[in-house]
Amino acid sequence: MHPAFSPDGARLAFASDRAGQMNIWVMPIVGADPAGPAVALTSGTDFDLSPWWSPDGRSIVFSRMEAQSVGLWLVAADRSQPPRRLASTNSPEKLVSRWVAGGLFSAARWGDDGVSLCRLDPLAGRATPLHPPLVLNASLFDVSRDGSLVAFDDRPTRGDIWVLEGGPASRR
Numbered sequence: 001m002h003p004a005f006s007p008d009g010a011r012l013a014f015a016s017d018r019a020g021q022m023n024i025w026v027m028p029i030v031g032a033d034p035a036g037p038a039v040a041l042t043s044g045t046d047f048d049l050s051p052w053w054s055p056d057g058r059s060i061v062f063s064r065m066e067a068q069s070v071g072l073w074l075v076a077a078d079r080s081q082p083p084r085r086l087a088s089t090n091s092p093e094k095l096v097s098r099w100v101a102g103g104l105f106s107a108a109r110w111g112d113d114g115v116s117l118c119r120l121d122p123l124a125g126r127a128t129p130l131h132p133p134l135v136l137n138a139s140l141f142d143v144s145r146d147g148s149l150v151a152f153d154d155r156p157t158r159g160d161i162w163v164l165e166g167g168p169a170s171r172r
Helices: none
Strands: 009-016 023-030 045-054 059-063 070-076 084-089 096-100 104-110 115-121 126-129 141-143 150-153 160-164 170-171
Touching: 009 045, 023 045, 023 059, 045 096, 059 096, 096 141
Parallel strands: none
Antiparallel strands: 009 023, 045 059, 059 070, 070 084, 096 104, 104 115, 115 126, 141 150, 150 160, 160 170
């Protein structure tokens, strides 16, 4: 579930319950074929989802659904360091993230205002809401590689896609 290609296209990160719990795995690939066994990057009884690679391919950010909260976690793609929490929310919804050259972005229910988009500092683990705030109806979005554009669906049932470029959103 939730496959994500590494920036160089040589590895595929994904969520799987192949070891009994939903964890994050990485598998080397060549084209469409496996080039070695899948290796678990996470373990335990929590529910790990939605892996997303750092631009340099060294780290993977993912959502971890715990008993009382949902956390955004970071793990080294080579397993050289254990996973560490970047941010968390008491929302029952998973955190969805995109990591681009312009920064790490995450959508989650950070308060009572709905699902909002924040910029995260992976070193400090601090979430900063975008200014002006961008509150979404759902946590589905993408960010351009340089971080200058955000595309999101305002009403998924209508199919409207909006693009925000450092100012008011415009419908596409």
